[in-house]
Amino acid sequence: MxxxxxxxxxxxxxxxxxxxxxxxxxxxxxxxxxxxxxxxxxxxxxxxxxxxxxxxxxxxxxxxxxxxxxxVKDEFVYHEMIAHVPMLAHPAPEKVLVIGGGDGGTVREILKHPGVREVTLVEIDRRVIEVSRDLLPETSCGLGDPRVNIRIEDGIKYVKETRRAYDVIIVDSSDPIGPAVGLFSYDFYKAVFEALADDGMFVAQTESPFLNQNLIRQVYADISKAFPVAKLYLAPVPTYPGGLWSFTAGSKVYDPAEPRDVGEKRPEDLETRYYTREVHRAAFVLPPFVAELLRP
Amino acid sequence: MxxxxxxxxxxxxxxxxxxxxxxxxxxxxxxxxxxxxxxxxxxxxxxxxxxxxxxxxxxxxxxxxxxxxxxVKDEFVYHEMIAHVPMLAHPAPEKVLVIGGGDGGTVREILKHPGVREVTLVEIDRRVIEVSRDLLPETSCGLGDPRVNIRIEDGIKYVKETRRAYDVIIVDSSDPIGPAVGLFSYDFYKAVFEALADDGMFVAQTESPFLNQNLIRQVYADISKAFPVAKLYLAPVPTYPGGLWSFTAGSKVYDPAEPRDVGEKRPEDLETRYYTREVHRAAFVLPPFVAELLRP
Structure with a gap:
């Protein structure tokens, strides 16, 4: 060196x-x-x-x-959009589970919500967390927060052993090859449903609408089968293939597309560079070439 | 070969x-x-x-x-968004000018509007048109339409010699190096203002909000000086640097962010894969990191 x-x-x-x-x-x-x-x-x-x-x-x-x-330069878009959409569409998320996300960016955004009591991060690879804490301080800065509970284990196993415990679950995984492949399956989404509270909501990153259309079609169909409400939303990520990224939300009660003001919790109080109340709603406005992927 | x-x-x-x-x-x-x-x-x-x-x-x-x-695979986003936003924000565009755009994709979209009487395409490089007609038939298919008037000349010179002639002007240029450099200047925007009818509107492609922030800042300031109304909007283009692209509209009267239904002209009647009435409005919802580029 x-x-x-x-x-x-x-x-x-x-x-x-x-x-x-x-x-x-x-x-x-x-x-x-x-x-x-x-x-x-x-x-x-x-x-x-x-x-x-x-x-x-x-x-x-x-x-x-x-x-x-x-x-460091473009992570704010992805992390703000995977975290604040469910955190604000749910009226009062206190207990939050993140599967994957060992770099800590999603946890950092979740902790911006004052009502959060506990964030559990389940990352399969201890080294992702250790190296991120060492070399990506801007991203991993929330991982030492006392509200954060880090577990090094298989997220699929953890979710399957959990019942009605979380208000929001976020699947911040890598691509559906290697360790993340089981996170893109109907069985896993069913288990996520069971791990959520009665009014819980979940979001997963679901790849590129230009380059991974078959995957998006399948994932949306599976999440629609597992949840009463399923919606897809979009955000640009320059360093991801195709430059435009999709997220799919499954919800038991609340509309993921609608940010909710409850008590002191308002989108305007968040310090963000991409997310706003209006961006939240606009992200769910789908162009026809994406909307048609979701038709049964 | x-x-x-x-x-x-x-x-x-x-x-x-x-x-x-x-x-x-x-x-x-x-x-x-x-x-x-x-x-x-x-x-x-x-x-x-x-x-x-x-x-x-x-x-x-x-x-x-x-x-x-x-x-061929991703051009629909760019061409639909550079054409239909001004064509639908203006209540009745009949005469339209395209500067650049020799591949014909923007003209093809403009011709989807039944009220259009005349489209003038001013392209500096005859060979772009000839090669596109030969090898990109899906994109160039509108260039033979009887409403289309093709002029091989310098767009800057053409605009400077034109007075109050067009309802909509679209600057579909390459990057601000080489032949297109003069299309990104205050003097040119002033000339575009003069070439537009009293209620005219213009749109230019204005590069990446991730990678060309200084350019966007300068262009927006210049268009704001030349026009009473200036607004920026966004659309994803996977093959352009950064994957997210910006367009800046200058308008004499109408709000570029608002599609208008006038008579038989409705966004829902257009055959599109990216543009819709809701996508039109959502494209103007700017994340804070873009909005702050536009502050004087």
């Missing part, structure tokens, strides 16, 4: 003599490449290939099995 | 032995690569490097000076 000092010229600027690039194979036929200044960490964990690199365009980046998980 | 027959095995499927990729340098530090099956056309025109390639992920693609302009 080169020492930072050896990489700099007299003005502390890296030379152009050496080009370093990280390339994600987004599909068989599509690649995104980011210029990096260095690799900060790389290991094979029990579950996956884990890396942290410093990119020039998007800042520090967490990569699992070659797929970009989160970057 | 290889003959298609020589590329196929017994089942007509290309072998994996040869990998062909087209790579766009989206910024100095970011690249998007698309697997291609072949290059259909490549030339140096009077103005730019022009190519058409067949990509596996996004279908046939037009490339100018190395930058992706349009692909």
């Amino acid at each position: 080169l020492l930072p000092g050896l990489l700099s010229g007299t003005k502390g600027v890296l030379s152009d003599l050496m080009e370093l690039w990280f390339t994600e194979n987004q599909t068989n036929d599509l690649k995104l490449s980011c210029r990096i200044t260095r690799t900060l960490h790389r290991e094979k964990t029990e579950f996956q290939d884990l890396a942290v690199v410093d990119t020039v365009e998007y800042g520090r980046m967490l990569v699992l099995d070659g797929a970009i998980q989160t970057t | 290889l003959l298609p027959g020589l590329l196929s095995g017994t089942k007509g499927v290309l072998s994996d032995l040869m990998e062909l990729w087209f790579t766009e340098n989206q910024t100095n530090d970011l690249k998007l690569s698309c697997r291609i099956t072949r290059t259909l056309h490549r030339e140096k025109t009077e103005f730019q490097d022009l190519a058409v390639v067949d990509t596996v992920e996004y279908g046939r693609m037009l490339v100018l000076d190395g930058a992706i302009q349009t692909t």
Whole structure:
């Protein structure tokens, strides 16, 4: 490994003599490449290939099995939208479960809600949490909060053993290959239903409406079968394949598309860079090419 | 050039032995690569490097000076949103001017409005039109319509010589380098104002809110100075840098964010895959990180 000092010229600027690039194979036929200044960490964990690199365009980046998980520059969109939509559509979420999400970004957003009493984070890979706490402090900063209970175990097993315990469950998983594959199944959604309180709500990240249409179709059909209310919403994530991302919500009672003001809890009190009350509603307005994926 | 027959095995499927990729340098530090099956056309025109390639992920693609302009698979979002927003926010557009847009996609969408009497397309590079008509029939299909008047000349010069002539003007340009640079200036927006009828409206593509923030800030300030009403809206375009794209509208009278039903003209009558009445309104709902770019 080169020492930072050896990489700099007299003005502390890296030379152009050496080009370093990280390339994600987004599909068989599509690649995104980011210029990096260095690799900060790389290991094979029990579950996956884990890396942290410093990119020039998007800042520090967490990569699992070659797929970009989160970057300092664009993570706010994904984490705000996966967290605040269910947290504000539910009138009073106190107990929240996050499956996956070991980088801590979703937990950080959940903790912005003063009514939250307990956040359980169930991450299968201890090293994702440890490396994120070490190298991604802006993202993982909430993981030491006393309201956060971290469990290193299989999220599917944890959910199957849980009954009527959570107001909101968020599935912040990697792609449906490797350790996350079981999180995209009807059996899992049924178990999530059982793990939720009687008026509970859940959201999962459900991939790209341009590049993963069959997956979205299947997941939406499965969540619709498991929950009385199912809705899909969209948000842009530049570093994810196709640049536009989908989330699917399943709910027992409340409409996920409608933010609710209850007591002191108002969308306007959140410090956010993407989410607002109006953005919440607009995210559920689906263009016809997406809406038609959801027709039975 | 290889003959298609020589590329196929017994089942007509290309072998994996040869990998062909087209790579766009989206910024100095970011690249998007698309697997291609072949290059259909490549030339140096009077103005730019022009190519058409067949990509596996996004279908046939037009490339100018190395930058992706349009692909068969995702062009509907860009063309519907640059055309139908002003066409429906204006109550009765009859005369429409398109600057750039030689691939014909914007003209194709404009012609879906039965009230349109005349569309003038001013494209500086004759070869973009000729090659698009030859190789991108789905996109260029409207260019032969009797209502369409094609002029091969400099759009800036044409606009400066025009007075109070158009109901809607659409600037469907390439990036602000090369031939399009003059289309991103206060002087040009002033000339567009003069070329519009007394209740006219104009829209320009204005790059990525993630990657071109200084440009968006400057363009919005300039359009706000030239027009009484200025508004920015967003739409996802997977093959453009950052995946989310911005459009800025300048208007003399009407609110660009509000589709208008006048007589038989209703958003619901349009055949579209991205645009709807609700999508129109939602596109103007800006997340805080974009809204703050527009503050004076």
